[in-house]
Amino acid sequence: MANAKPKSLKVTLVKSVFGQLKSHRATVRGLGLRKIRDSAVVADTPEIRGMLRASGHMLKVEEAG
Template sequence: MTSVNPKSIKVTLVKSVNGQIQRHRATVRGLGLRRIRDTVTVADTPEIRGMIRSSIHLLKVEEQK
């Protein structure tokens, strides 16, 4: 049985992906961010946390309840 995780994370792209390595570009795109100041709300899972950790220098992260 899967459990529903009510927590979510608000992620905003604050720096451009131009000049970044391809892995960081793909991670930002995988989070659903396309351009600077785009914001998405994603589920708080270990997979998403790992994606955020790999590209944290490009993102602003806020916890939501």
């Protein structure tokens, strides 16, 4: 199991960050998203899961291959 590939998630911004809390805007930016319909593939870690939970109302999350 030492060669197990870490899981990854595809995150897409579906709602504008305009009018959101400053911390939520920073979280979205930390995920590498800038504009609506921007997508990023991120590792599935507890830290990322927390970021997704905080700003989940603006994001679409899918499992990436």
